[in-house]
Each structure stands twice: as structure tokens, then as C-alpha cells.
Amino acid sequence: MIVTLALSLLLKFKTKIFSFVARFYFAILTVVIVFGITVFWILYPLETSGFLGRGSDRDEALNIAFWEFIQGRYPYFATTHLGGKITPLLGSILIASPFILLGNSAYRNLFWLGIFLLLKSIYLESFVSAILMFMFLSILSPAFQYEYISGGDLIANSIYVLVVIFLQTKALFSNSMIAKIATSLFTGIALASRSNFLTLLPLMLILF
Numbered sequence: 001m002i003v004t005l006a007l008s009l010l011l012k013f014k015t016k017i018f019s020f021v022a023r024f025y026f027a028i029l030t031v032v033i034v035f036g037i038t039v040f041w042i043l044y045p046l047e048t049s050g051f052l053g054r055g056s057d058r059d060e061a062l063n064i065a066f067w068e069f070i071q072g073r074y075p076y077f078a079t080t081h082l083g084g085k086i087t088p089l090l091g092s093i094l095i096a097s098p099f100i101l102l103g104n105s106a107y108r109n110l111f112w113l114g115i116f117l118l119l120k121s122i123y124l125e126s127f128v129s130a131i132l133m134f135m136f137l138s139i140l141s142p143a144f145q146y147e148y149i150s151g152g153d154l155i156a157n158s159i160y161v162l163v164v165i166f167l168q169t170k171a172l173f174s175n176s177m178i179a180k181i182a183t184s185l186f187t188g189i190a191l192a193s194r195s196n197f198l199t200l201l202p203l204m205l206i207l208f
Contacts, residue, residue, distance in 0.1 A: 003140050010132070021128045029131060036138075036148075037110065043149040044106060057082045059151035062096045062105035069093065091192030092153060095160060106151025112159040119163055157193050164190040165204060 010017060021028060048056065057080035065075035065086045075093070076086045088096075099108040113134075120130035137144055147154050164187040171183040191197045 003136075006136065006140060010136075017132070018128050021132060025127060025131070032131065032135065032138075036113070040110065040149065044151055047150050048106075056150035056152055057084045058088075058153050059104065059106040061086050062088055062093060062153060063100055065093050066097055066100045066105075087194075088153060089192050089194060091189045092157060092194065094189055095193065096153070096156070104151070105153070108153075108156045109148055109151065112156040115163060116159045119159075119166060123166065153193075157197075161190050161193070161197055161200070165200070165207075168204070169207065 048059065060080045061084060064078050064080060065088060068075040068078050068086075078086055080086075096105040096108055099105050099111070117130055117134050120133055121127045124130055124133075138148075144155065146152075164183065168183045168187045171179040174180070191200065
């Protein structure tokens with residue numbers, strides 16, 4: 001009901017809202033970035049420590065799996081501090097590895113959300129529409145909010161799979177063989193993050 005009401009208000013005052021956002025776009029973007037980083041910096045340590053609940057271990061699962069793999073051990077024998085098994089597949093571990101080397105796999109959500117905003121701006125051909133979509137998602141989705149502050153992998157996974165499908169589509173209709181090979185490799189790695197992404201293959205085949 002809240003989402004429906006919010007969208008109704010957006011459509012009713014669309015012209016004024018778009019005009020306001022376009023006028024103050026960079027100020028709004030700055031506030032969104034600063035607020036997002038601040039919220040993560042404050043709430044992530046509290047959530048992952050269990051202060052705000054039991055805590056999530058999906059970020060920890062990636063960290064553990066990466067270091068187990070680096071040390072030559074089979075990563076799926078290890079468990080998290082909550083006793084959870086390692087479930088991300090090798091594609092997810094590989095894509096998260098730069099952020100793990102920076103200190104924590106949870107940092108990848110900050111990066112991929114920036115990529116998501118950029119991609120939507122290109123796809124919609126509107127920076128205003130993209131940031132409004134981003135703000136609606138952030139404000140109106142409790143699932144998104146918890147995944148963000150807990151450092152889970154669902155946000156990053158969803159975005160980079162979306163990104164590779166977008167790039168793969170562009171590359172296949174281009175004349176660049178390098179682009180076709182590179183995007184195909186990246187798509188294969190991204191889809192090898194979780195088994196449920198394999199269900200996207202039939203849709204991709206139809207698309208291509």
C-alpha cells in the first residue's frame with residue numbers, strides 16, 4: 001500500500017518532482033552517497049556483531065571461502081560463526097575477492113550500487129529517473145535495507161548479473177570480437193555465483 005501510494009504521488013506530481021531533482025541533481029546525489037556510506041559505516045558493525053539481532057553470516061561466508069581457497073583448502077568444508085555452511089559458488093567468491101582483499105566482502109555492495117545507478121542512467125537515458133528509482137528502492141524496500149546493512153551478497157549478485165546481461169547484449173550485436181569474448185567470460189563467472197542464476201539461461205537464449 002505504501003509503495004502504491006508513493007508511486008501515485010510521483011505520477012501526480014511527476015513534472016514538479018523531475019524538475020526539482022534535475023535542478024538539484026548533484027546535491028541530491030551527494031546526499032545519497034554520503035547518507036548511504038554513513039548508514040553502512042554505523043549500522044553494519046552493529047548488525048554483524050549481533051547487537052541488532054542474530055546477525056548475518058553471508059558476508060562472512062565469502063570471506064572464509066576466499067581465504068580457505070587461497071590457502072589451498074576446499075572452501076565448502078568450513079562453517080561461519082553461526083554454524084552456516086558456505087553456499088556461494090566460485091563465481092561469487094571470485095568477483096568478491098577484490099573487496100575481501102580490501103578488508104571485507106561487504107564493501108562490494110557500495111561499489112555495485114554505484115554501478116547500478118550508472119547503468120540505469122544509461123539504460124533509461126535519464127539521470128533523474130535513475131536516481132529516483134534508486135531512492136524508491138532504498139526507502140521502500142525493507143529487504144533491500146536489511147541486506148545492505150548486513151553486508152549480504154544478494155544486492156551485489158543481482159546487480160552484477162544484470163550488468164553482464166546488459167553488456168553481453170550490447171557486445172553480441174557489436175563487431176568487436178574482444179568485447180564478445182570478454183563479456184561472455186564475465187557472464188559465465190557471474191552466473192556461476194549461485195545455482196538459481198542458471199534459470200536465466202533460457203531467457204538469455206531467447207533474447208540473443
